[in-house]
Amino acid sequence: MDIKQKAIEAKEASTHLAAKRNEGKNQALADIAHALNTNREAIVRANKDDLEKAEKDSLSAPLLKRLKFDKDKIDDAIEGINSLITLADPVGVTLSALELDSNLELYRVSCPVGVIGIVFESRPDALVQISSLCLKSGNAVLMKGGSEAANTNRILANIINEASIQAGIPSGWLTLLEARSDVTEMLALDDYIDLIIPRGSNEFVQHIMKNTNIPVLGHADGICHVYIDSAADIDMATRIAVDSKTQYVAVCNAAETLLVHKHIASTVLPILREALEERNVEIRGCTNTRQIIDVKPATETDWHTEYLDLIVSIKVVNSLDEAIDHINRYGSGHTDVIVTDDRSRAMRFMDYVDSADVFLNCSSRFSDGFRYGLGAEVGISTSKIHARGPVGLEGLVIYKWRILGNGQIVSDYAGPNAKSFTHRQLNSDFKSL
DSSP: OOHHHHHHHHHHHHHHHHTOOHHHHHHHHHHHHHHHHHTHHHHHHHHHHHHHHHHHTTOOHHHHHHHOOOHHHHHHHHHHHHHHHHSOOOTTOEEEEEEEETTEEEEEEEEEOOEEEEEOOSOHHHHHHHHHHHHHTTOEEEEEOOGGGHHHHHHHHHHHHHHHHHTTOOTTSEEEEOSHHHHHHHHTOTTTOOEEEEBSOHHHHHHHHHTOSSOBOOBOOOOEEEEEOTTOOHHHHHHHHHHHHHSSTTSTTSEEEEEEEHHHHHHHHHHHHHHHHTTTOEEEEOHHHHTTSOOEEOOHHHHTOOOOSSEEEEEEESSHHHHHHHHHHHOOSSEEEEEOSOHHHHHHHHHHOOSSEEEESSOGGGOSTTTTTSSSOSEEEOSSSSOOEEEOTGGGEEEEEEEEOSSOOGGGGSSTTOOOOOOEEOOOOGGGO
16 A cells, blocks of 8 residues: 555545535435444454454453444444534634724634544544544544454445445545554655544654654543542442443543542542452552552552553542642543532642543543543543544634635735724624625
């Protein structure tokens, strides 16, 4: 495969896709959902081949869980596409309107990024989410999934490509890369690719950033925390901590560290231990934790670790501010939770914790594009750029400035007799002009 040629084709396709009306994009998405449903048996067979090979290669249990793409996962993927169809078109939205002078109007209007290169982990459902979000937002996409999911990714990409092109989406808008060397080539194509979104380990994301001139949007580790405050309801705290850790362990928004205020530790830790060990969670605790419950010792490395497994570290903290400091030092800026009945303490936590998602009295697992009503997500951004947290449709558009004039020239607004700008806010919608 000539990656440069594919990128050139994607660039051309992106120009036409950017101007595609919402009705046409929604029809293509509906056709994709129908095609996935029609071909579900073939998809499951392809995924079974990947799973069998992964088991022979001794892939870990969490990665096997990510890799599995059965009929339930297909139903979820179709539901995600149908939800996406109901959302408003993110392209062509008037973000601001300003009169510069009579018959000289300035508009800031949303538009697609262009061509996006995405490298993602061994989750075939991510391919469906990414491609459908890119289509809805008018972006062409080059995707590279994990080699463990090669058969599943290939059949999914073929189904999506065929259904979308038959619905009138320009050919070349979606390309599946399959070789690791393809990623290296893609990173050099800054003339054709506008944004890279890597999903993977911290080392992988850092590698991407250091080896491309293309802007990179993404997150590395998902080291998420649940802090149980001194004013927490113990039953609520237990339910939230257990759900955050165990509802689905192999994902970036699962909790990896629990912080417990010292005033409540002797009461809550035995209850937490029982609830977590019922779910086969290995607990690693700080010295103060181990004085209350008999668990393995936690090391400095544990506070830095994204387990993605049935392991959790626990630290007893002396104060709310110590919890905040711990999160800002060891966290990855992903998702952090406080459980408390004290609203002022909750607001301090949410103001001072420097993460993309900060929650009060709910599970960290709510950090998700579909649950946010974003129509799934292409990934999570912990970068401080135009998109932060779950990146859905709004994170895949930027904007362009448009001026509507009537023969005006800058010379009229310069010199001793210069005309003045009015700079008056307008309520106009560019689409309605």
